[in-house]
Amino acid sequence: MNTLRANVSSIRSTLKDVAREAGVHISTASRALNPSTAFIVHPVTVERVAEAARKLGYRPHPLARGLRTNRTMSVGVIIPDVENPLFGPIIAGAESVLVEEGYSVLIGNADRGPDHADSLTEDMLERHVDGLILATPGRIVSETARQAQRDVAMVLVNRSVDDDSIPAIVGDDHAGIGLAVRHLRELGHERIGHVAGPEWVSTGRGRRDAFRDWMSTVGLEADGLVEEAEWYQVEPGMTSALALLSRHPDLTAIVAANDLLGLGCYRAVRSLGKVIGGDVSITGYNDMPLLDLMQPSMTAVRVPYRRMGADAASTLLALIAGEDVSPGRVLLSPTLAIRSSTAPPST
């Protein structure tokens, strides 16, 4: 039977080969090839070594180098759930800047809860990653992560810790909710409700507070107009929206703390026989893919996730390089994607 077998051996040329080819000692070859030490060796020799390296297709062995220099040129990225479309852009953003600098990206999918994230963190540390990007949720950071910070450069993305002891790149939720509230206000809405995310999730609490804040800023009352959903999903969103609309039948708009909650609102509004955009305007948050293809397409606050990943990576690289990085959080400004789910109130 015709079968396949992995070919283990590959004829890689080593530094020793290059040195022999160039007729110099291995250490000279090493220095010649390394830009930061090349000045020590004679320019003519450097060229000879470079030529030999080129000829042999020499590539330094990352393990040997890492063993000696104590750097792996790799960073770990831990994501709560790779299957969630939201995190793709974060990964892509981080990957693009890291690969550019010669780093590799180790991915960790913490889809089995907080403990899983910790165990992945430990795995990464064992592998001697040079840095760690954490996107795992929760307002507090585990003891494991705190300890990890002593051993390795670390930055948070899409979440932060209360004491800001770890650099974090997060979306500006306050500004984002502001975009939604002001947009609705400008359309003429005066009775606006909020379907909030869970209190224990940082975004849940933050966006709810921001909603209250902005409502008073634009001169509207928010008391009683907030309903907390159990979880960021369509069903809880519908339940909360129904509760909200039955308490306040005169509501003409709902700001949802999340796209899925927004879709829940869609269902709730429809089940009451009302029309989305016409009778009740709805805004989502995050602007996940395909949201523009919904019927009607949903107006949503767009968070620059790709940029978030990229900025996190840049910050991490700065930390790794030993540069001083001010701790605390960096806020990224969201934008508003205006579509058909929002319109002036009907009356």
Added chain:
Amino acid sequence: MNTLRANVSSIRSTLKDVAREAGVHISTASRALNPSTAFIVHPVTVERVAEAARKLGYRPHPLARGLRTNRTMSVGVIIPDVENPLFGPIIAGAESVLVEEGYSVLIGNADRGPDHADSLTEDMLERHVDGLILATPGRIVSETARQAQRDVAMVLVNRSVDDDSIPAIVGDDHAGIGLAVRHLRELGHERIGHVAGPEWVSTGRGRRDAFRDWMSTVGLEADGLVEEAEWYQVEPGMTSALALLSRHPDLTAIVAANDLLGLGCYRAVRSLGKVIGGDVSITGYNDMPLLDLMQPSMTAVRVPYRRMGADAASTLLALIAGEDVSPGRVLLSPTLAIRSSTAPPST
């Protein structure tokens, strides 16, 4: 100013420390700790070494080990576009089985075309990954990839090569299209069209052929009922659907080669003033997230992407382990998610 700086040094205990603690030679410690060589050393000694290792929290240094054993315990996964929700499950599936076996997953995002995939492949090879999972599109495989197969275990996922020289895990497109066609046939449809993907993409051609095949199997005519879309996107899908419907106004159902094409069909049907499901039934392919939240929710062939990733990883592990793996493609059976976009024809 309060600043942060990465802490480089970490007091890790090495094998030498363990050996000293246990009062044995470093080589004995190594053997004692390695399950496959532990039988060489006296059980009592093994326990002593294990105890010492536990006490010191010893973790073998992966770089040192890898340098010696020529294995990195890492595999590369190259994805055409991480931001595409379709690939999340593939990554997750692969990651779950690989991490289980102690492997780490290096991710490569080839979102800058075929050449980018090649350069990522080379990066991975330089890093001495033990295996490679390629999900990049195209019917042919680049020379780089072919060469890579000599150096490293490799398996394809969601695509295959014409000569089957590389093991591939793919969805059974023929069966999938069959599910859709038979479903529509059973609902009573007799005039069924197909909006196909591009000819040069393997799935484009495969699904189109399958459509023709199944149509004749269920006793229907397919000639002239196939329209090729330029690309797997909503707009081209709409264009093709409109062309199809203007040529054949009597069509009561459309099988789309892809979810996005299906959504394009949605638009086309709507623009003609017809109702989806009622006048024209539509099926998608892939069953991407949120498809169930569309209005109306879309019936679609569901491809087991997560399983695909997992199976690819298992196959890869077998290859790495030196087991004989029969080349060629493994077909994974799709299922049909029946929703509201399909219904019996109206007449």
Added chain:
DNA sequence: GATCGCTCCGCAATCGTTTGTAGTATCGGA
């Protein structure tokens, strides 16, 4: 009591780099 065989352990080489230190020309100046 010498020999054989078996079990267990230590010695040392090795994987491919980086890097501190020592050594050797070469050259200018005295």
Added chain:
DNA sequence: TCCGATACTACAAACGATTGCGGAGCGATC
């Protein structure tokens, strides 16, 4: 002619593990 500085280059020791091989200890056998 000789000396010291200068400019390179070579030597060798790491980094932390794995592994072939030789050797010590010990009981059994003749």
